Amino acid sequence: MNKPRRKFIQLGAMLGLGAAVMPLQFCAAPKKEEEAIGDMASAKSKLSNFGIQLYSVKEDMAIDPVATMRTLASYGYKQFEGFDGGKGILWGMQPTEFKALMTEIGVEMIASHANVFENLETQAAQAAEVGIKYLICPWIGPQKSLEDYKKKAAEFNQIGEKLKPFGIKFAYHNHDYTFVTQEGAIPQDILMDNTDPALVDFEMDIYWVHVANAKPAEYLAKYPGRFRLCHLKDAEVGTGDPHQRGVLLGAGEIPYADLIKQSKELGMEYFIVEQERFPTGTPLEAAAANAKYLSALEF
Template identity: 30%
Template sequence: MARPIVAAQMYTVRDFCKVPKDIVESCKKVAKIGYKAIQTSGMGTVEPMPAADLRKVCDSEGLTICATHISFDLMRDNPAQVIEDHHALGCKWAGIGGAPRQYQENEQTWVKFAKEASEVAAKLSEGGIGFVYHNHSHEFARHGKRTVMQILFEESDPKYFMFEPDTYWVAHGGGSPVAWIRKLAGRCPVVHLKDFAIKPDRAQFYTEIGEGNLDWPGILQACEECGTRWMPVEQDTCPGDPFNSLKISYENLKRWGYR
């Protein structure tokens, strides 16, 4: 299988992506680090950048837009617009950062979400766009005998409902990133790479890839063997310059043969 491609999750540098001018500069910076792809998230919060304009910027910097994070409501209520926007971006995967609150109450509401999201994903598929679901740690809470992740895996349509497992949040929820990537084989085209570290006072924190405690050889091998195409690097908070954190992560991944 082809090796997955490393991408920069632009949520990491969201404070430098609020207006189009800053988005352009941030794309230039991540391309200079060596990244060949980005995932859009948290960008244009003050002034959005039109999809076609962002595509031009990324094309000029040799960047592919591998995935997005948008609202589930937009996907459900206006799938035609989502399809149009993603084609304008040259982007295959439309992602959501989690389920809306009303679906998070109990096992029945999570099952309802799995079914409804599968229907939305099927509509997007008609336009050539795929759906991916990004987890946090609350998907490892149990409702009855199943975790939410198990509910989503078992109750969704495997043809259309794909996953975007986040390595940090899987571990934070008590799961094994390697085991979950393998469980999701063929259903995780995008995997969020995020490292997990612990302070002496037991506080957990985000850190650069390879600087924390996760099993990166196992994670990367699982991604490669399970059909993952894109591996966006994300760090929700950074100790200093987030572009430097993206660089450290990229260099460590490059040292392991991934770029």
């Protein structure tokens, strides 16, 4: 075979191979892209930070608050929400001492439940010195009328205004009673609609919304951006006394993976464990179990 003919045959073979391969390549590319999109859609997230309301271990805090907070940090909690256990919101410590402890154990004190109706400025000054972001009203009690709830809303606005110079925000933590219909309306709606979003945020206790037979997901969507903090505790399957249905996270019927994902999309920033009922074990054991659950939870 002469050289020109041999070169022609080789060139033809190369072109034929290229023509055969090119369609396969172009067909394969969209498939890879679809797989990548599917992988992105199925990708799961985890909470990088979550906290605990120290009231969950109130007995231990009363005995030795420093040792208790060290133990909680060892479970993986990166945030604390405090309460006034009779020693003030800093548990009898000086601000510099308290800040040093938080730095040492790698925890941020993000908020504290407090009596915001008394000595507000003194508490705000302490909170600001240690970097607390929120002072939270944990309880107002059932009000006699919707007009009384409107008065509370006005008072909340005033509290929020007073906290502004300290760089601290005010929030209200709900119980079940604000989700029970009264005079044809939902009291929580009155609080939401009559407070200034620039002055008042809300902390949704998801358990109390759930056991009041309201729907946490729907309520979060109704007021996007208003709930910046939430309490996580689970409710056993079924009905019964709402004060006696608390169980460890993952042992009940509240769909936390879905709720956490949705609430983050609606402005939720802080996810705080609160355990008030202990069917088995000690409060610290419950805190450890809840931290383990949240560390593994994918959404």
